[in-house]
Amino acid sequence: MPSLNSDTEKHRTHLYGRRKGKRLRASLRDALDNELPQIRIDPEKIAPPCDPRTFFSPNIEKIWLEIGFGGGEHLAAQAQANPKVGFIGAEIFENGIASLLKQRTAAALENIRILDDDARAFLPFLADRSLDRVFLLYPDPWPKAKHAKRRFVNPTTLDHLARLMSPGAELRIATDHPEYARWCLRHVPVHPAFQWDVSGPNSWRQRPQDTIATRYEKKAVREGRTPMYLNFLRVVG
Ligand SMILES: C[S@@+](CC[C@H](N)C(=O)[O-])C[C@H]1O[C@@H](n2cnc3c(N)ncnc32)[C@H](O)[C@@H]1O
Secondary structure, rough: OHHHHHHHHHOOOOOOOOOOOOOOOOHHHHHHHHHHHEEEEEHHHOOOOOOOHHHOOOOOOEEEEEEEEOHHHHHHHHHOOOOEEEEEEOOOOHHHHHHHHHHHHHHOOOEEEOOOOOOHHHHEEEEOOOOOEEEOOOOOOOOHHHHHHHHHOOOOHHHHHHEEEEEEEEEEEOOOOOOHHHHHHOOOOOOOOOOOOOOOOOOOOOOOOOOOHHHHHHHHHHOOOEEEEEEEEEEOO
């Protein structure tokens, strides 16, 4: 049986994001050392097909995944607003993980688990139809054509998400990068498992009402870029 660890090792050589940033304040370091182990998804303990509900208490009804949660403000707000949803946050940058841990403690959120590793390596380990919503907010755009294969949205990850998402589940992507938006529209709706959930010509301009702006989105707006919201549905069948 493969382990997540061996699979993440395989991906690690191809991981382009950074894991560490500026030196952490003592309280953030403490959160990583003492709180993360309590809610960390342990790669050593995962074997496919893994039902992510087993990470949570029995009152959890749905599972939502946020890939690359950055500072975690969106994930924490969602977890607070949806106490019966179990949230899995995947992030490789330890400053961001520490930030989410602080927000989790401040709001006493019980419904968050963290994968501090490459989300791409995690997907193959999850059971079919085990995810009820997936957020991919401001993924690294890798704007140069020669780096396009580094983009999170690609035929391989879409095949994984198609298998993992329950019928009717939403895949919510936001980006401020026009080429990444075009890339998504060239790849996601042509996949047989997904359709673009578009209510009108301007719906891509409207952030879903139940979400907040992420740190990256606020920065993009300050710098004059336009957020684009692309919502897709896992088709039934
Ligand atoms: C541009 S930032 C956006 C962060 C956040 N979603 C926001 O909107 O503020 C992209 C994030 O994705 C994370 N990331 C990139 N590749 C990843 C991967 N393979 N698995 C998990 N996280 C990843 C990066 O560490 C970074 O924090």
